[in-house]
Amino acid sequence: MxxxxxxxxxxxxxxxxxxxxxxxxxxxxxxxxxxxxxxxxxxxxxxxxxxxxxxxxxxxxxxxxxxxxxxxxxxxxxxxxxxxxxxxxxxxGKPTGTLIQDNLLPGKTLYMLGTGTGLAPFVSIIKDPDTYERYEHVVLVHGCRAIAELGYGELVVDRLFEDEFFGEMVKDKLLYYPTVTREAFRNTGRITTLLESGKLEGDLQLPRLNRDTDRVMLCGSPGMLEDLNIFLTESGFQEGNHSEPGHFVIEKAFVEK
Structure with a gap:
């Protein structure tokens, strides 16, 4: 057993x-x-x-x-x-999953795109010093319906920025982008739409998403995963896994849907 x-x-x-x-x-x-x-x-x-x-x-x-x-x-x-x-x-006692750094090819910017509780694995990743050693920019995008649903992620990021030992490294590299779809907020819209239009990268003052420099992790609703999988594939990105690293990875395991 x-x-x-x-x-x-x-x-x-x-x-x-x-x-x-x-x-x-x-x-x-x-x-x-x-x-x-x-x-x-x-x-x-x-x-x-x-x-x-x-x-x-x-x-x-x-x-x-x-x-x-x-x-x-x-x-x-x-x-x-x-x-x-x-x-x-x-x-x-046997953790697993595809959202690990070794499943991605080396790159300059890591995009972590999550909706709802799909934020969870990225919370662990942004707390890991190894993440910041691998990338020049670490981008955390969290999409929710309502502003109140962003509360957990906002607290995690605030605490990281204020961390006595880790804060300076995080401030230099972590870019946090919360967005909502059903209320007025400083960022609004679905993650897929923000990427397709280039608004996400523009707001963060980063170049448009590029397979040569950018790596992407996805975790969230089935619809979001499907849409972004299509968008990335059509943009020339190749999906990575345990046997062959790629430009993006998807977590397909879900809590109760």
Missing amino acids: ATMYTETVQTVRHWTDTLFSFTATRNPGFRFISGQFTMIGLQVEGRPLLRAYSMCNANHEDQLEFFSIKVPEGPLTSKLQKLAPGDQILVG
Whole structure:
């Protein structure tokens, strides 16, 4: 049977009526690469009920962190959203996933494009010093419907900029671009539309997306992944994987849809 750790919930924060995050203890034997996911869940009626979740913590941090949607009728999230400090969760011991640096060819700018809880793996990646050693610019784009749904990502980025040891490196290289589709905000529009028009790169004062210099990671809704896959492929980008690095990578594992 695959390794399964039992961990204790430490903190829980509800961001909106559909989003929450929580932290838990981390077994010293649990190792992962920034951007990977693992199976987590609960014991339900004597059996483990598990779903794929990306780690939001840095791979060097001593606690785990996860960012989740709330699905009222979801078999797992309907229960996870009721977690409280002291509760126990199950964490699978075999992390995996395609959103890792070695699946990409070397480049100058890394674009991480996420919608909703698709932000999660990128939170881990922007906390990893290795990311900044590989790229001149690290671009985090987070698309949501409403401004309130950006709260978790905004806090993570603010804390990184203010970090005593890490802040200067982050300030020099990290470009954060939150955008919403259903409210007035400083950035509005779907990520695909912003890329197709060149507005995203223009707002960030970067050159248009180019396969020779830019690398892209995608995580989010099925529709967003499909649209951006088509856009990148038509732009000459080739998808990478564990056996052959490419210009972009997609995470196809989802929490409850």
